[in-house]
Amino acid sequence: MPTAPVRSSSVASFLPPELYRSEAIAALERKHYASRFWHPVAAAADLPVGQVRAVDVLGLSVLICHGSDGIVRAFRNRCPHRAVAFLEPGQGTVACRRLVCPYHGWTYDLEGRLMAAARESEFVDPFDRSAWPLEDLDCRLLASLIWVAPGVNPIPLEDQLDLPLQEATSALRNPLELLAFHERTLACNWKIAHDNTLDDYHVAIAHPTTLHRLQGPVKHYGHRFGAWANVLATPWAEPTTGAGEFLTFGLPPWNHLLLWPDGRQAMIQFVPETIDRCRMQVWLLGPRELQPEGEALMAEMVHFLAEDRALVESAQRGYGEGFRTGPPHRLEARILHQQAIYAKLLQPWYASGRMPR
Numbered sequence: 109m110p111t112a113p114v115r116s117s118s119v120a121s122f123l124p125p126e127l128y129r130s131e132a133i134a135a136l137e138r139k140h141y142a143s144r145f146w147h148p149v150a151a152a153a154d155l156p157v158g159q160v161r162a163v164d165v166l167g168l169s170v171l172i173c174h175g176s177d178g179i180v181r182a183f184r185n186r187c188p189h190r191a192v193a194f195l196e197p198g199q200g201t202v203a204c205r206r207l208v209c210p211y212h213g214w215t216y217d218l219e220g221r222l223m224a225a226a227r228e229s230e231f232v233d234p235f236d237r238s239a240w241p242l243e244d245l246d247c248r249l250l251a252s253l254i255w256v257a258p259g260v261n262p263i264p265l266e267d268q269l270d271l272p273l274q275e276a277t278s279a280l281r282n283p284l285e286l287l288a289f290h291e292r293t294l295a296c297n298w299k300i301a302h303d304n305t306l307d308d309y310h311v312a313i314a315h316p317t318t319l320h321r322l323q324g325p326v327k328h329y330g331h332r333f334g335a336w337a338n339v340l341a342t343p344w345a346e347p348t349t350g351a352g353e354f355l356t357f358g359l360p361p362w363n364h365l366l367l368w369p370d371g372r373q374a375m376i377q378f379v380p381e382t383i384d385r386c387r388m389q390v391w392l393l394g395p396r397e398l399q400p401e402g403e404a405l406m407a408e409m410v411h412f413l414a415e416d417r418a419l420v421e422s423a424q425r426g427y428g429e430g431f432r433t434g435p436p437h438r439l440e441a442r443i444l445h446q447q448a449i450y451a452k453l454l455q456p457w458y459a460s461g462r463m464p465r
């Protein structure tokens with residue numbers, strides 16, 4: 109009679125599926141995980157001097173402004189008078205010298221200073237413009253992207269990008285153009301999409317004619333792990349551009365940085381919308397000479413991302429049916445690495461038993 113396989117009690121395991129389907133967990137993730145990190149919000153090349161855009165970062169409405177002094181700043185998109193937003197995210201990038209609140213007309217420059225308020229001499233108490241600047245948020249430019257940290261104690265951006273900065277410093281310091289941008293909703297918890305993009309076990313099976321051709325034989329895969337980021341390095345399989353490596357970095361909280369030896373760079377992020385839906389955003393950046401091919405290069409990415417979409421949405425249905433995870437494979441080590449970071453940041457909640465189930 110066949111015996112059941114014996115399982116050691118200390119086997120490696122994925123995060124429990126309960127963490128993928130709880131509203132309470134999603135709130136804790138936002139507070140104790142996502143808010144510790146920096147979030148890419150736009151391509152630097154897509155926000156020239158004198159332009160402003162409203163974006164949503166972890167539920168906060170944020171204005172990013174490229175001031176006439178050349179500095180890009182982030183502010184809470186809330187008028188200090190009565191909390192109305194200056195711009196809505198759907199308005200895209202807007203060229204303006206002044207931000208005028210649509211409620212009572214308080215007017216700010218792009219450095220966040222209050223320049224005028226309607227009927228200024230008639231406030232109940234003496235009015236001092238300098239006491240009412242826009243509330244600023246941490247904002248940085250790195251890797252041709254604008255990053256915002258909405259939390260109070262963010263991990264340094266150089267730590268979050270530890271491995272990319274060690275392995276590709278000069279590539280990341282080159283200012284790149286925005287070649288194309290793509291976004292769409294995926295019907296899955298963000299962790300399923302993040303896990304999938306960290307998963308080097310599925311590529312040969314699920315992407316035989318797309319990504320697998322680019323990444324080449326599994327025997328040449330190389331993995332490296334930093335404190336925060338990890339990377340899959342594969343020899344470049346494109347004969348026209350010579351030797352090199354194609355690098356796929358996995359980054360917390362839900363990001364992926366892809367670097368090609370021809371100077372292309374992509375940032376992919378999976379931003380949670382609900383517990384069973386996330387927003388995939390893809391910035392494709394590169395040198396100016398690749399601009400004419402930008403849409404075609406993005407179309408290639410969208411092709412393999414669509415192969416993934418079918419799989420992650422199928423997995424989501426399984427998680428919703430009470431599925432228990434199977435054993436991790438050696439080629440899924442990058443998933444375990446990022447899940448360990450997630451678990452460590454939520455550890456006080458595990459340890460105290462306050463982690464909802």
Ligand code: FES
Nearest residue numbers: 187189190209212
């Ligand atoms: S809310 Fe902006 S001016 Fe009143």
Ligand SMILES: [Fe+2]
Nearest residue numbers: 304314315416
């Ligand atoms: Fe994939």
